[in-house]
Amino acid sequence: MRVTSNMIMRNYTSRLNNLLSDMSIANEKVVSNRKFLTAAEAPADAAQAYLLRRQMQNNSDYLENVKSMKDVETCMESSMMDIKSIASQANDAILQSGGTLQKSDREILATQLDELQQSMVASANSQFQGRFLFGGSSVDDVPFQLKDGVLTFRGVDVNAEPGTPDYEKLQAMASETIYSDLGLGMNVDLGSAGGTTADKRIITPGSAYNSAMPGIKFLGFGQNEKGDSNNLILSLGEIATALRADHYDADRVTQLGKKLEGQTNSLLANITQMGSNSNFLDTTQKRLENNAFNLTKKINNVEYDDPAAQILDFKQLDYAYKAALQMGMNILSPSFIDFMR
């Protein structure tokens, strides 16, 4: 092919131009340490980077949730431990009283039980960050109220007989839930709850973490077959009443004491359950922290590059550019005319 000096000149300048723009991009990459500067440069990498960022954000949401759940659990556990120790105190007092007691002694013991009962109610109404811990899904109103020997949970008599509408309400309240999304693959259905046709948001248990602990769930509600209360707080009241009775019946007190002990044990079982929940939260936290670490690593891999390699790339281009400049002097070489006499 015929090669003319004009042709060489044009090609040379356009190539020099390309080199310069390549060098400018390489320079920007070195400065930002990024693998790509715009999504258009590497669409697939950009898509992956967005995905990883999203996962990272979700992960940190979950982590926040776990941490706040742990705080709540700790508080719940300590309040439940308080209640447990009050119950133990009551048990001790009853055991120490032995069989026969003078009326005055009984009154003292009964008063003591009254006080313990009050402080148990106080513990059951504990708050954390402005929320009542044991109110089920109601967190703004005081859950337990004890008045004239009647204990109500959110206005419903805790001592309701099985089968009554009140008892059904208590059952419903005892199974109330407040879920928290910990990244367990939360699933919410628009099923209809309880046979009604209304749309409900039903969270698949296990797909999220239930942090609600309605007080009556571990303190008990309803009555046993003898008509005595299943509730721990009311049990204290029953014993106090039995102690104050004109016809003091030691057997009954012993029997109520036994019931109290049983209730204390079931409370303990609930506390233990709480402990294993804490373990679960710890494990989840660790898992999420690991995730965060891995995700950071992945983000680094996808979005950022080895600075050494980037600098080397830049140097290479720089070298090529300089070489091209140098060559330019030679390309515009003399033509035949220079050699004519």
Next chain:
Amino acid sequence: MIRSTFYGFSTALSGMLASQNALNVTGNNMANVNTDGYTRQRLNIHSLAAGLGDRYVSQNTFSIGQGVGMSGVSQLRDPFLDIRFRTEASGVGELDSWLSGMQDVSAAFDETQQASFLNALSDFRTQLQKLSGAANQKEMDTIVRSSAETLTKLLNQYANQLSNIREQQEDSLKDTSIPQVNDILEKIAKLNESIAESEMSGNPALELMDHRNSYLDQLSTYMKINVEYTPVKISDGVTLQKMVIRFAEDPADPMKFNIPGGIDDPDSAAKGYMLLDGNTHATLSVSKNEEGITQIFSDWANANLTGTAGGSKPVALSFAGGSLRGATELLNKNGEFDTASNSPRGIGYYQKMLDVFARDFANTLNKANLVENPDFDNNKDESPDNRKYLGGPLFTVNTQPADPTDKLHHPDDYDDAITAKNIGVSQNWLSGQYGITNTAKDPNIGGGDDSGANDNILYMISLLDDKRIFEASNIMQNASAAVQAVKGVYESSNKLPDYGATVLNNGDTLSFSVNYNNQKGGHSQTATVTLTYRDGFLYGAGGSKYPAVTGTDAGHTVNGDRLTDAVMGELSKSGDFRDNFTVSKGTDGKLVFTAKAGGTQGGQVIGLEMKHTNFNTVSGLETAPSLTKPFDAFHTLDFGAGFAIYDSADADKEKSIFTINGQKFAFVKKGTDLRDLNKAGIRAVEVNGDAITSDEVERMAVQLRSTGLTVNLTDPASLKLTVERETLDIGTANIPTGFDKKTPATKGVYQSGTISSGFTAQDGDQFGLSLTYRNDKGDLQKVNLNLTYQTKTADGTPLTSPVLMGPDGRTYKVTSSPMSRNTVLDAIQKELSEHNPSLAANFDVTSDGEKLSLTAKTAGTGGASVESLELNVSTERTQADAFLGGGTGTVTNTTVGAEGYQTSDLSQFTPYDGTNPEKAVFTIDGKSYAFVPSDSKLDSPSNGITLIKMGSTAGPVTADDVKAFVKTADPAGTSITSSGTSIKLPLDQSVTKGSSRELYNGTFEQFFTSVGITASQDVSSKTSELKNHISLLNGASTQRDSVSTVDLSEEGASLLRFQKSFSAAARLMTTLDEALDTIINKMGVVGR
């Protein structure tokens, strides 16, 4: 041949002249070495032959050439390379202009270095997560709200950015590209004229051609052009090349314009649409039509082969390449939103995608924020005080003022008007009228709010995380509104008549029932209204009261209009029915039901029925039963029967202590230390003698009473006491003889009142017993027994004697007329005692021929008891016989207007020009149709769309056009009829508007990411395409340079060459001169 003496001189002269001219051309080439567009020139030379031969051929005769001749100067140019160059230039131009806009779009979405929208979306989710942990805290709702505001503002900003990019592109097209193209065309036309003039005077005008070529090169970046040269003979010996420029049409473009005489005109051999013809040219202009489509017009609209001026038509969509095509595609094409497959994604695509996002996002969350109100009273109309749904929309159009507080919200409210540009947080949310609804659970189990419940917040989070399908149809606003089916209207054939034939009694009921299919697809639903007559009024459910009589006819005659009012009032309260129909009074007071939804999806009335139940008071069967209650528990203490007296000395003394309800009692011997007994908690009565007397029994009664027992001294003589108490625990140990604790209590006897004798029954009358009782376990039980008086079997065969039909087809013969009360009572007695085992286990049922008696089988309070007993007789008459007195007509359903759909005005459709199908295409039963202008060259079907030619070249669609459509769509003329500019369709056909296309399946975040990534992918792939075109262009350019540019070395060589040839010619001259000199001067000296 004798040659002339000076023949050689002219040969030498021609050589010298040619060399001199060649040197001049070389000089010109060298001078223009850096001139843009200069094509190297060459002197065309040829050898000259030696004139004519001799008259006679001789062996010794030959001729010698006469030297060199010059025929002109020409350019070294390869037309094929020009075509290649210009093709590539148009490719580069197209991609370059497309990319210039698209790079801006991609940059707007690019979040690699600066996170913006995706961050805001994540933040919204994060704030919802935080709210879920603190659902009771109002300030958390505010934080979510500000996050939502950021989100909406960013969306507005994105939309504005895209609008700006569009405007910039429009401006650059209008203010730069099009004027430039016109300018180039003008210059070429002028040059053509100059070249022609110059050539006519014999001057080849090579430099002007160079200019023209470089303008053609420039023009080729704007559009793909074909340049043709036609020889035109001016005079003998003068032939000019006339230039014609056409732009090439894209044969693959489905939107091509079909120019008459153009590439796809079968009548034309021409390729392309004429832009320039010699020294005249078309002028392009650009404008935007009312639908926002940018169109490039040419004023040579009718130009084909001949270049006729006149008319003005959009042409740009037909360009096969070039930056004008790139720019119009960028502005007009919408990718997946267009029906044509593989439509490029222009700015419109991204604008529409953003709108889809904004609309789906807003409406999804708005819907999720509405939860059913558990306190909604289904029997009352929906009102601000009786809301069916709680909560309200979170996002609205940002200019929309706050909704009034009494606005009712529904989950199917879909705000079509929301776009990315106008989305905003609703004013009601901002003003705190409502916030994010935290729960959908039934509130108020017990006291306390559900302030901590967060199920609905979690639901919203899950909506953000859930995959959904984004569809293109959501964006076709105009489309979905255009076709709407008619709503079914149903009218009763008769109005409800006055009820005057039979006197109404208090307690009589009128029941009106509607059988219908509902919108949700529920078949044969029944809504029944029951109205009970009492003292001139009709009473409905929930105690609503309607006047039944007019003015003076207070004599138990129900007025038809009043009855209609009552029925309407009650129907409009009936939950599901009310959701499906509105009820109104039609002509002549007939009842009219209008479906709330149109088409087959709407409700349909199947049938109407009116019934009348006569509550009969003749028989006295309703007489309240008398109930004999059983006594409470009895225990007899017979102290006279060997009852022991406590003696402290007696070893067996404990045996004489008896315990009642835990309290110990004893008769003690006189002189016993009562203090010891008191200490032991024993209540004692001293016995004076050796035996217990009535006096002491009386004192024991006092002691017993003091513990709360009811004690009766029934028989002092026998020293007996009866103790009456619900529970009496005497225990089992130490029971002295004389305690008759087994004494049974009385059994409860329950009796109905006396039933009147003789009842004239009619077929279908019902005798009913409803009985509520408690069984011996205390459970409440209910028995409903119906006996139907029948004179014929179910299939209408008359019976030999009438029967009372009980449950399970059991019959009891009726022997007398009027029927005796014995018959009814016997039947009831048999039913209860033989066919109701659980009742029979608790009661003996007997009848004495006048009354019904139930006697509990177990005595005392532990036994069964009757709570209520009711006997009645009701006679039910359908309207035909009782209401109209065997009269005329029934109330049945008549369907008016529901035989099909009626579409709204089809003139709303834009004629289809191959673009914007969402405004032009409608679908009936899965088939797509569109109207096209009469001069359209689109072939039907185009892209699967059946085209209907209109009568005019432009819209709107006329009634005749619609008739033409009906002919095409329904050749048999059986299902579709036209009605003005709308059409009617049968119910079983479905009508949709526009085509819907799945755009994306994923979460909101993924969808938005994919939009940005799509832009960058498009840019990325088009950039490499551009690079490819550029390198091809470079190749073509290099090749062209190789042929046409000046090379100094070459010219230097030419310089030498022509200098040498000149020298040689000069030398020849010298040689000849010398030769002549020899001849003239040196020869002929003989004799000197």
